Amino acid sequence: MPLTVKDLMKMEGAYLPGSAACPGCGLSLSFRIASRVLGKNTVYVVPACCFSVVQSPMPLTSIKAPLLNIAFAAAAAAASGIKRAYETLNKDINVVVWAGDGGTADIGLQALSGAAERNENIIYVCYDNEAYMNTGIQRSGATPRGAWTRTTLKGKEEPKKNVPMIVAAHKAPYVATASVGYPFDLIRKFEKALSIKGFRYIHLLSPCPPGWGIDSSTTVEIAKLATDTYFFPLYEVENGKLRITVKPPKRRPLKDYLSVQGRFRHLSDEEIERMEKEAINWWNHLLEMEKMESIL
Amino acid sequence: MKGTWELINANEAAAHAARLARVKVIPIYPITPQTMIVEVIEEFIVKGMMNAEYMRVESEHSAMAAAIGASSAGVRTFTATASQGLLYMHEVLHWAAGSRLPIGMAVVNRAVGPPWNIHADHQDAISQRDTGWMEFFVSSSQEALDSILIMYKVAENSKVLLPFMVCMDAFILSHTHMPVNIPDQEDVDSFLPEYRPPHWSLDPDNPVDMGNLTMPEEEYMEMRWSIERGMKNAREVFRETSDEFYRIFGRRYGMVHSYKVEDAEHIIVTSGTLASEAEVAVDNMRRNGRKVGLLKISLFRPFPQEETRTILSKARTLTVIDRSYSFGYGGPLAMEIRSVLYDLDERPKLVSYVAGLGGRDVTYKDIEKMVLHSEKEKGKRMVTYWYGLKERIRSSGFEEVI
Known part of the structure; x- marks a missing residue:
């Protein structure tokens, strides 16, 4: 039986009221939902990212779960060490990394790759707000082309690094993209991740109102638009088999997504057209890959 | 004297120490002239002489991060490195000490580049002076083995709770064979019982948030001070532990x-x-x-x-x-x-x-x-x-x- 909102409301999560998150934070929303699915038998590992602050300053915490904060580049390795230790103690505890896109796509990529290649029995979640938001909006490898940040004042020139596909290329047993715009798809993916052994990776689109220049009441709506415009497709790769999990009945023009965000306000129609072509191209790639027995 | 005698180098002595200490998680990354330590440990595990999770990680930074993770989960942890590897760990060395994790590490002291040089030099360990790690320098294979056992006991003492490195000179010790008395497992077991964290560990039944942000007027400075308390106590704890080691094994070591x-x-x-x-x-x-x-x-x-x-x-x-x-x-x-x-x-x-x-x-x-x-x-x-x-x-x- 798939989970319903009612079920979800009854479940205990690890996110307590009183966090230091900004209003409308995609990280808050996704962690609140995911921690309910992951359950009480879970420890979290968090590298430097917004979540380091969102936990609230010591001696307070808004996280009701064991949580290890760790140096920026080290999350995947620390989580691997925790899981291996539990194995020696015969303890079956979920070990989950909850990292930002900087700690995943950039400085933490080596440790992520190492853990994926070793097929460590952990879940790695990248909540992707598409820039270094905790340090005040600087571009990361996961920042999309065209986006304004404080270190790309004219818009980022390079495309977004495709981390889920990089992880999939390690032949990790489970790789998925997810979004706070599609919470039930997100829930299903965490449920599935829990049912699989080995390295599991979930790349979670997590809008950032101050960083994206959006109203804090529009987080979910904008995340939904990211998928409906093919800008952030939702799919999963299970043992090499790719499946698009959310197929919008009708693609929305990319302009609908970009024009409502301050970070894309400077883009010309030509630039938007180029980005739209890229998005459609990737979507078509995904459709092609979906037909394959295995993409790897 | 009990134990068995073997003609081994300090690398092998360090591997024996990890085996005798019944270390549970060993994240490894090769670097000359330390590599033999982790190769010998792999051999011990394959031969069934040792029961441990052996993690072949992709860098020294990750080796230390994995050690931090494993120690946070509450088990005795060991790794080994040298030179550039130790320098690459520097950030996470601070993290290990700040988290008060009694991780053990063998450091084969080697020069740092450039130019590349694999030979004896203390620059690697001396450059970690202020990380909050205890550093013990040895001058024989026997001392390498014994001091790892002693330092685990010091490190895990509830008055100390700090990581340690046992430092031994590249090649002069790491690759030079000397007669070494390998203690009996039962004696080591009585000297060094299983590690049970007395302070904190990652446990869903007793959740702890370790290392989250703190403000200037909150706990940061107090935690730094407590590291110094641990260091201060370590001197007395070392004396007691060394005496106990002498009573069981007949070899005495001072600071x-x-x-x-x-x-x-x-x-x-x-x-x-x-x-x-x-x-x-x-x-x-x-x-x-x-x-x-x-x-x-x-x-x-x-x-x-x-x-x-x-x-x-x-x-x-x-x-x-x-x-x-x-x-x-x-x-x-x-x-x-x-x-x-x-x-x-x-x-x-x-x-x-x-x-x-x-x-x-x-x-x-x-x-x-x-x-x-x-x-x-x-x-x-x-x-x-x-x-x-x-x-x-x-x-x-x-x-x-x-």
């Missing part, structure tokens, strides 16, 4: 090791294998009627201030020999010794030398030359003499080059 210092007018101060060589120099010079002694600094952090001061205060002249350098100042060991002696009303003359960098050979004859040089030196000069540089530099008239 310092002194040799013929009782009547010594001149004391050589150094660490690692230079100290073994210095013992030869002491014997040789004593045969010629010179009252020379040796003080080996084994525990570099926490620094054995009292022991050092007590022994050195009676001497007239000190020759301090460093195998590393603090650029813009001088020999790191000499800096510590000067500082230890400052409060004395009458201080011995201290002459500082740096020698043997990058594995350059330092024989007892070289040490004797340094002793004779310091006899003639006027003293009270803040200079560290560079010993053993090439002739073209020696003949160029630099005051600090001898």
Whole structure:
């Protein structure tokens, strides 16, 4: 039986009221939902990212779960060490990394790759707000082309690094993209991740109102638009088999997504057209890959 | 004496120590000249002589991060590295100590680049001086094995709870075979019981949030102070633990090791294998009627201030020999010794030398030359003499080059 909102409301999560998150934070929303699915038998590992602050300053915490904060580049390795230790103690505890896109796509990529290649029995979640938001909006490898940040004042020139596909290329047993715009798809993916052994990776689109220049009441709506415009497709790769999990009945023009965000306000129609072509191209790639027995 | 005798090098001795300590998680990354340690451990595991999770991680940074994770989950953890690997760990070394995790590590002391150099040099470990790790320098394979066992017990003591590195010179120790007594497992088990974290661990039944952000007026400075308390306590805990080790195994180790210092007018101060060589120099010079002694600094952090001061205060002249350098100042060991002696009303003359960098050979004859040089030196000069540089530099008239 798939989970319903009612079920979800009854479940205990690890996110307590009183966090230091900004209003409308995609990280808050996704962690609140995911921690309910992951359950009480879970420890979290968090590298430097917004979540380091969102936990609230010591001696307070808004996280009701064991949580290890760790140096920026080290999350995947620390989580691997925790899981291996539990194995020696015969303890079956979920070990989950909850990292930002900087700690995943950039400085933490080596440790992520190492853990994926070793097929460590952990879940790695990248909540992707598409820039270094905790340090005040600087571009990361996961920042999309065209986006304004404080270190790309004219818009980022390079495309977004495709981390889920990089992880999939390690032949990790489970790789998925997810979004706070599609919470039930997100829930299903965490449920599935829990049912699989080995390295599991979930790349979670997590809008950032101050960083994206959006109203804090529009987080979910904008995340939904990211998928409906093919800008952030939702799919999963299970043992090499790719499946698009959310197929919008009708693609929305990319302009609908970009024009409502301050970070894309400077883009010309030509630039938007180029980005739209890229998005459609990737979507078509995904459709092609979906037909394959295995993409790897 | 119990145990079994084997002809092994310090790398193998360190691997035996990890086995005997029943370490549970070992994240490894190869680097010369340490690699043999982790290869021997793999062999122990494959042969069924050891039961541990062996993690072949992709960097030293990740090796230490994985060790932090494993220790946070509440098990005894070991790794080994050298040189660049230790430098690459630097950030997470701080994290390990700040999280108060009693992780054990063997460091095979090797020069740092550039240029590439795989030979003996203490720069790697000395550069980690302020990370909150205890650092114990050894000068034999036996000492390498024994001190890892002792330091685990010190590190895991609830009054200490700090990580440690046992430092041994590249090749001179890591690849030189010596007879080593391998203790019996049952004796080690009674000396070093299973690690049970007395402070915190990652446990869903008792959730702890470790290391989240703190503000200037909250707990940060208190936590730094508590690391220093741990270091302070470690000296006393080391004494007790070393006594206990002696009672079981019959071998005694101090924070310092002194040799013929009782009547010594001149004391050589150094660490690692230079100290073994210095013992030869002491014997040789004593045969010629010179009252020379040796003080080996084994525990570099926490620094054995009292022991050092007590022994050195009676001497007239000190020759301090460093195998590393603090650029813009001088020999790191000499800096510590000067500082230890400052409060004395009458201080011995201290002459500082740096020698043997990058594995350059330092024989007892070289040490004797340094002793004779310091006899003639006027003293009270803040200079560290560079010993053993090439002739073209020696003949160029630099005051600090001898």
